[in-house]
Amino acid sequence: MPPHLKNAENASRVLAQVRQLIESGGVAADGKLPTERELSIQLDVGRRALRRALDALEAEGLIWRRQGKGTFVGEPPDPTGRLAAEIGVNADALSVMEARLCIEPELAALCAIRAKPDDIARMRFLVERIDQSSDADAAELWDGSLHRLIARAAGNPILMAAFALVDEVRSSQLWQDERDRARSPRLREIYTQQHQLIVTTIADGNADAARAAMREHLTHLSRNLQAVRETDQT
Amino acid sequence: MPPHLKNAENASRVLAQVRQLIESGGVAADGKLPTERELSIQLDVGRRALRRALDALEAEGLIWRRQGKGTFVGEPPDPTGRLAAEIGVNADALSVMEARLCIEPELAALCAIRAKPDDIARMRFLVERIDQSSDADAAELWDGSLHRLIARAAGNPILMAAFALVDEVRSSQLWQDERDRARSPRLREIYTQQHQLIVTTIADGNADAARAAMREHLTHLSRNLQAVRETDQT
DNA sequence: GCGTGAACCATTTAAAGATTGGTTCAATTT
DNA sequence: AAATTGAACCAATCTTTAAATGGTTCACGC
Numbered sequence: 001m002p003p004h005l006k007n008a009e010n011a012s013r014v015l016a017q018v019r020q021l022i023e024s025g026g027v028a029a030d031g032k033l034p035t036e037r038e039l040s041i042q043l044d045v046g047r048r049a050l051r052r053a054l055d056a057l058e059a060e061g062l063i064w065r066r067q068g069k070g071t072f073v074g075e076p077p078d079p080t081g082r083l084a085a086e087i088g089v090n091a092d093a094l095s096v097m098e099a100r101l102c103i104e105p106e107l108a109a110l111c112a113i114r115a116k117p118d119d120i121a122r123m124r125f126l127v128e129r130i131d132q133s134s135d136a137d138a139a140e141l142w143d144g145s146l147h148r149l150i151a152r153a154a155g156n157p158i159l160m161a162a163f164a165l166v167d168e169v170r171s172s173q174l175w176q177d178e179r180d181r182a183r184s185p186r187l188r189e190i191y192t193q194q195h196q197l198i199v200t201t202i203a204d205g206n207a208d209a210a211r212a213a214m215r216e217h218l219t220h221l222s223r224n225l226q227a228v229r230e231t232d233q234t
Numbered sequence: 235m236p237p238h239l240k241n242a243e244n245a246s247r248v249l250a251q252v253r254q255l256i257e258s259g260g261v262a263a264d265g266k267l268p269t270e271r272e273l274s275i276q277l278d279v280g281r282r283a284l285r286r287a288l289d290a291l292e293a294e295g296l297i298w299r300r301q302g303k304g305t306f307v308g309e310p311p312d313p314t315g316r317l318a319a320e321i322g323v324n325a326d327a328l329s330v331m332e333a334r335l336c337i338e339p340e341l342a343a344l345c346a347i348r349a350k351p352d353d354i355a356r357m358r359f360l361v362e363r364i365d366q367s368s369d370a371d372a373a374e375l376w377d378g379s380l381h382r383l384i385a386r387a388a389g390n391p392i393l394m395a396a397f398a399l400v401d402e403v404r405s406s407q408l409w410q411d412e413r414d415r416a417r418s419p420r421l422r423e424i425y426t427q428q429h430q431l432i433v434t435t436i437a438d439g440n441a442d443a444a445r446a447a448m449r450e451h452l453t454h455l456s457r458n459l460q461a462v463r464e465t466d467q468t
Numbered sequence: 469g470c471g472t473g474a475a476c477c478a479t480t481t482a483a484a485g486a487t488t489g490g491t492t493c494a495a496t497t498t
Numbered sequence: 499a500a501a502t503t504g505a506a507c508c509a510a511t512c513t514t515t516a517a518a519t520g521g522t523t524c525a526c527g528c
Contacts (some may be wrong), residue, residue, distance in 0.1 A: 010471095035519060046472055051521085068480030079320040083395055086314060090391040099392040102340035110332070157325045158333040158403055162396035169392055208506040269488060280503055285490085301489040302511030 010045075011146045013051040015055040017043050022062070022073055025214040033063065033071040080161065084168035091169055101215065104147065106199060107163060108214035110154035119153040122192070123199045131192045139188070144171075146195065150202070150214075187224065194220065248287040251277045254338050256296070256307055257363075258300040263371045267297065269307040295356050308360075308379035311398075312386070327463070331456040333400045334447065338381065340399060342432060342448035343441040344388035353387040354437045361429045365422075373422075378405075380429065382435070384448075421458065428454065 041046040057063045062075040124147040133139040151163040194217040203211035240262040274281040291297045298310040360380040384399040428451040435443035
């Protein structure tokens with residue numbers, strides 16, 4: 001047995017052992033695994049080797065670790081999601097639209113100043129994807145991606161976090177999204193043109209035009225939402 | 235002296251004494267008042283009577299109290315601020331100003347639509363307090379309270395949370411705040427006028443004017459900040 | 469050169485005690 | 499009789515200290 005093969009075997013053995021532990025229920029109710037020191041004893045392996053296995057599992061997304069806190073199975077808690085859940089109780093669809101109308105035009109304007117050519121190409125691609133999606137779910141997905149890309153390319157971390165918060169609240173209101181998805185072909189055509197205008201104004205580096213185009217788009221969405229709500233109440 | 239008049243005098247005396255304390259600077263930099271037990275000794279009044287005065291001041295919105303924590307002057311922090319802090323955005327001062335310029339004019343506009351008479355009275359009071367503060371710490375405290383009140387009175391929980399996010403980042407940049415505090419009397423006068431205009435436009439229910447007034451105020455702040463930064467780099 | 473175990477470092481948690489506002493109760497004053 | 503008062507008790511928060519836990523470094527052995 002050549003040493004480097006023995007080592008490779010050892011590494012994958014540890015990895016398999018940790019996986020087995022996770023799958024067989026060696027996990028507390030809150031998803032907490034035994035400590036590194038405990039695991040290294042339990043699996044009869046050095047802590048350093050264990051850490052390499054845990055590194056791999058963390059890279060894979062199976063676990064998350066926090067210094068001082070421990071090692072946990074699953075996704076790390078999302079502070080934005082928790083904040084969104086807390087305020088979502090008091091927020092209705094109109095509040096969401098109001099917040100979007102506050103934040104997203106400004107994001108579009110900043111994006112027009114800061115977007116890179118790669119960003120613009122990706123936006124064009126996404127507009128195309130939205131247009132060509134045959135079902136509403138897919139269109140919604142690409143639509144969300146476009147708005148997130150604009151928010152990111154705006155290059156302001158606070159506004160990006162604020163956008164993420166609005167997005168989180170919005171995406172947790174599924175019944176509203178279902179109404180949004182009941183779009184007529186005529187509305188889809190309008191939105192495509194609006195998306196194209198937004199991206200064109202951003203590509204032109206015209207912050208004022210980008211702001212206005214995004215505002216127009218969201219105002220249209222908002223009016224559509226209000227019309228649907230009024231129809232539902234009669 | 236009829237007995238019931240003596241009692242009424244005592245109650246209003248305590249109330250006036252606490253007000254005086256607040257206005258004369260018996261407040262820590264974070265807005266914290268002495269504890270109830272300290273105040274009752276300091277003002278030579280029973281704690282029960284003092285609490286009645288504090289109850290009144292709290293009802294009036296001048297102070298807020300939290301069991302186990304203390305008694306504070308100004309507008310309470312938004313409950314979602316704790317969660318906002320966990321999101322852990324890092325940003326420089328210009329990003330903070332950029333985010334404020336995005337969010338706060340819109341908050342002012344919504345506030346102009348939704349503020350109640352009590353809110354307006356409180357805003358006027360806060361503007362007065364900012365103006366009359368003899369040190370920069372106190373001015374900063376009242377200034378923060380005014381902006382928080384406007385954000386709250388805007389009545390959109392999502393934007394309130396977004397504001398809390400910005401406020402959290404901003405309040406963690408203490409060295410920046412020290413620069414802000416190096417304000418000339420001329421600048422203070424300008425800011426007072428701007429604050430007054432903001433509140434007047436809100437009281438008039440003029441959303442567009444309120445938005446413009448807040449934008450003007452923050453643009454002024456932003457320029458001042460940039461000027462200070464450029465001076466520091468030479 | 470690589471892996472290992474030990475030592476050290478940085479962050480979080482837990483526990484205990486202290487602090488602070490909130491409430492109740494009995495005694496006193498009005 | 500009603501209101502006030504001071505003391506006692508309760509509930510929430512803070513502070514301090516030590517322990518726990520992941521993160522990193524270092525010296526040694528293979």
